[in-house]
Amino acid sequence: MMNRRDALKKFATFSVVSTGSVFVPTVLANTQCSNNEAIDFGSNGNDAKLLTYIKLDPMSVAKQAYAGYDRGGCMYGVFDAIIKSLADAGHEDACRFAAIPTNMATFGKGGVFGIGSICGCVNAAAMAINLLAGINQSAVSRALFRFYEKSEMPRGDSAFLTAIGAPTRKTDDGTLLEANLIGKSIAGSTLCHTSVTLWSKASQFGSSHQAKFERCAQVTAEVAYMLVTYLNQSLEGTLEAELVAPANQDCAGCHSSTAREPDAYLGTDVNSTLECQSCHSSHDMAGGVPVHEELTCSDCH
Template sequence: MTEEVSRRDFVRMAGAAIGGIALGAVGGYSILPAKETIITQDVPLEVPEHPWVYAKLDVDKVKERAYAAYFEHGCSYGAFEGIIGELQDTVGHPFTSMPTIMSKYGKGGTVGFGTLCGALNGASMAMNLVSTDLNMVTEIVGEYTETAYPAWKPVVAKKTDDDLPTSVSGSPLCHVSVTKWCEASGFGSGSNERKERCGRLTAEVAGRTVEILNGMADGTFSAVFANPDSVTGCNGCHGDDGNVANVHAKSDCVQCHADAHDN
């Protein structure tokens, strides 16, 4: 008896093997070894507790960035993006986890209601992200009420390259700040000049905020703003500890209540 496989047997066995492979494929599996699949997943970086560690920034870079951002989404975003955006680029995490667009709401004194100036809103939020010292927020808001804006000019202006008239608001409110500037300049609130003015103001507020934060980082910050005499005098009666006790504020009183008393 021979050990050799006949031609007929060979053809029969080969056909059976091919049929088995085909059935396996139709059944949803393969008899061939599967390729190894490696699944990778990014592990989120831990977000540190508040306040986040600040790193000193270039004031001029922040101003230019805030100015450009103002013309994207307004004053609050301009100031916040000017500061936090620079920290994202220079420091990275955790600042890269903060979407700066969240500050857009503050434009026009909070979606156009004319309350707190958006530049102050965004700047204060940026300050509070890296510090618990609210005296720094008092400083930037208080300075704003006493500063003649705008004094700064961008490298390349968006609306006009002209030197613009300045005004002192005496108030942190968008409505008061814009109206006083319009009265002083003669330009309308919807004019390109007013938009340019607010863009430059946003840059100045962001830049001054960074100067204060840099001072904090160096250990040299010292608050110098003091409430106006009108606030001290009026709050003697109207403040929390006064006999009237119907006011809880430290904005200049006489701007809105100049004729509050006849005597």
């Protein structure tokens, strides 16, 4: 079996050309790979050059993702774990997986540089899925995103925590942050700020506390675990996970995508498969003035 280091050596050699004070690395693809385009893979417009996915062990990838969180955050943790696992698998595209610089994913922590937008875990999953052949990219993506928005996380069961080596963080008085302290929450969204805020509300820990970092490290492991689970099922043709929130059917009649022009336009089109009522009240609940209308967000949050 080819390990990642050997695969990378086989994949490329680097020659450095000096131009004044500028050094330009040249990547030379190894002829053992199936084509000579060094880093040209993934969905590239209409010309998809994808890499072969082979079945992985979800728990092994989850353990790597948990450890990776400490090195580069949630997006890096998921992306690094699955890419390195595929590089270590010793198959036809191992050398190409080995050549992917997984530190490109560190930008996603905290919902992209701490902005609180899309959670880095699902962002990483989508980026990895985009590289893979042999699986239904759309179905795996939708299953994973739906899992994230509807599931209580982190799962907190002892077998899973033991397998990934968690927990590793402590409270201020030195108490290990076991599952009963971390608690669980449902994000109801794929946004980082919503996910963390609802967890903070449920756990009563602040978002800069070690408990938050432990929680997010465990969520990183759990998303990696589910990503590999769905990829394996898709590869085997057995993926039957929920892909769209069932309640969306109540909204889709008026708010689905159409090609209507203004004279026939009835209701705002919505381009989303995520749960509508996480953010939008149903029509019979809409209206009325919020009791905190006069406040700004920062007064309370």
